[in-house]
Amino acid sequence: MRIAGTVRLLTSAAAMLFVATIAIAADWEKLIDQDLPRLTETYKRLHAAPELSYFEEKTAAFVAQELRQLGFEVTEHIGKYQQPGLTGYGVVGMLKNGNGPVVLVRTDLDALPVAEKTGVPYASKARMKNENGEEVLVMHACGHDVHITCFVGTAKLLVALKNQWKGTLLMVAQPAEEVIAGAKAMLADNLYQRFPKPTYAIAMHDNPFLPAGTVGYTPGYALASSTPVDILVRGVGGHGSKPESAKDPVVLASQLVMVLQTVVSRENSPFDPVVLTVGTIHGGTKRNIIPDEVKLELTLRTYKEDVRQRILVSIDRIAKGMAAAAGVPAERAPVVHVDEPMAGPPTFNDPALTERLVHVFTSLLGANNVFKVDPVMGSEDFGFFSLNQQIPASMFWLGATDPVKFAESKRTGTPLPFLHSPLFAPLPEPTIRMGVRLMTAVVLDLMQK
Numbered sequence: 396m397r398i399a400g401t402v403r404l405l406t407s408a409a410a411m412l413f414v415a416t417i418a419i420a421a422d423w424e425k426l427i428d429q430d431l432p433r434l435t436e437t438y439k440r441l442h443a444a445p446e447l448s449y450f451e452e453k454t455a456a457f458v459a460q461e462l463r464q465l466g467f468e469v470t471e472h473i474g475k476y477q478q479p480g481l482t483g484y485g486v487v488g489m490l491k492n493g494n495g496p497v498v499l500v501r502t503d504l505d506a507l508p509v510a511e512k513t514g515v516p517y518a519s520k521a522r523m524k525n526e527n528g529e530e531v532l533v534m535h536a537c538g539h540d541v542h543i544t545c546f547v548g549t550a551k552l553l554v555a556l557k558n559q560w561k562g563t564l565l566m567v568a569q570p571a572e573e574v575i576a577g578a579k580a581m582l583a584d585n586l587y588q589r590f591p592k593p594t595y596a597i598a599m600h601d602n603p604f605l606p607a608g609t610v611g612y613t614p615g616y617a618l619a620s621s622t623p624v625d626i627l628v629r630g631v632g633g634h635g636s637k638p639e640s641a642k643d644p645v646v647l648a649s650q651l652v653m654v655l656q657t658v659v660s661r662e663n664s665p666f667d668p669v670v671l672t673v674g675t676i677h678g679g680t681k682r683n684i685i686p687d688e689v690k691l692e693l694t695l696r697t698y699k700e701d702v703r704q705r706i707l708v709s710i711d712r713i714a715k716g717m718a719a720a721a722g723v724p725a726e727r728a729p730v731v732h733v734d735e736p737m738a739g740p741p742t743f744n745d746p747a748l749t750e751r752l753v754h755v756f757t758s759l760l761g762a763n764n765v766f767k768v769d770p771v772m773g774s775e776d777f778g779f780f781s782l783n784q785q786i787p788a789s790m791f792w793l794g795a796t797d798p799v800k801f802a803e804s805k806r807t808g809t810p811l812p813f814l815h816s817p818l819f820a821p822l823p824e825p826t827i828r829m830g831v832r833l834m835t836a837v838v839l840d841l842m843q844k
């Protein structure tokens with residue numbers, strides 16, 4: 396009897412807990428439902444008014460105003476750049492809610508010089524001057540407008556659910572992600588001295604290769620480091636009809652492009668992913684003139700820092716060695732310039748933190764809607780916020796494609812437009828709803844009372 400009684404008691408306690416959990420979840424859904432029309436409107440407005448990297452002035456002001464209205468302590472104009480004349484700066488909204496972990500939630504703000512071709516009614520027609528003063532069409536082709544919308548939605552929800560978490564919430568909106576400059580600029584402006592250093596840093600990115608309503612994760616290395624490298628191949632110019640009295644940098648540059656392909660295939664372990672791409676080659680003015688120089692622009696992608704360093708040494712060695720082999724005088728050796736200020740770190744998703752996120756996602760959406768996603772060699776600057784993996788950080792993938800189009804693409808084999816495509820059109824509902832739900836649930840889990 397007693398045993399049976401105890402069991403009954405436990406059962407009813409468990410039932411009450413279950414009811415309470417459901418009630419919280421229902422509250423949540425109700426709050427998101429209430430806010431969704433406004434968020435969808437916000438998304439469309441942001442989408443129609445994108446701003447280029449370094450110039451996200453209005454977007455940053457909008458985020459600051461939203462956070463201020465919600466009662467966050469807001470600091471604007473955070474960021475130190477090397478170049479003058481830039482107007483896009485970071486925003487931090489801080490909300491202290493007792494003792495507990497410091498959780499950084501990051502959104503990016505910038506759009507791209509892309510002429511939109513989605514045909515959606517809120518498509519961008521915006522034009523802007525880029526940092527070189529050229530006017531270009533601008534589009535949120537990477538979906539950072541989705542991130543901003545979910546960011547302000549999450550901030551609002553976390554304020555409403557303040558009695559369910561403790562600690563310090565840092566909502567960080569960074570400019571210039573697409574040029575791998577904004578996160579670095581904010582840290583250079585003493586982000587972690589002016590605000591508490593985070594216990595965890597979290598971000599999300601929309602993903603066209605996942606249907607809306609689902610989420611993806613990648614433990615460990617998820618995105619690669621990116622390093623710009625310029626090679627100035629110098630020769631000795633002359634008349635096109637008299638090659639014997641010149642040292643032709645066009646031929647040398649052509650050979651160099653081919654030999655650089657062997658760095659990855661012959662000098663690197665196949666277990667360490669590397670991409671080395673020569674993206675531009677420029678030289679010469681006229682068909683019958685051997686020019687003095689040819690310029691190459693490369694991008695190097697790696698996960699590991701020691702691999703990155705080794706390949707940079709290889710590039711330098713090969714460029715200089717090949718010039719010597721071609722008989723270019725030593726004083727005309729190629730100039731290899733590694734643009735470290737514009738380099739970005741890999742995105743390393745802390746495995747333990749990512750596992751915790753996966754647990755949250757699974758309990759929220761069910762295992763069928765949570766996907767492990769392969770790492771990519773694309774780049775991001777979110778990794779900067781982890782201070783070289785000292786702070787556990789994780790970025791998850793938010794499904795953004797219309798499930799009907801997703802199924803169609805699977806059936807027909809027609810690829811979906813990827814990020815940066817003029818055709819990339821995230822499906823606002825349920826992408827935004829899911830973004831707010833997932834990010835809020837993650838923060839509540841990390842800051843639980």
Ligand SMILES: [Zn+2]
Nearest residue numbers: 537573814815
């Ligand atoms: Zn992008």
Ligand SMILES: [Zn+2]
Nearest residue numbers: 537538539600
């Ligand atoms: Zn992006």
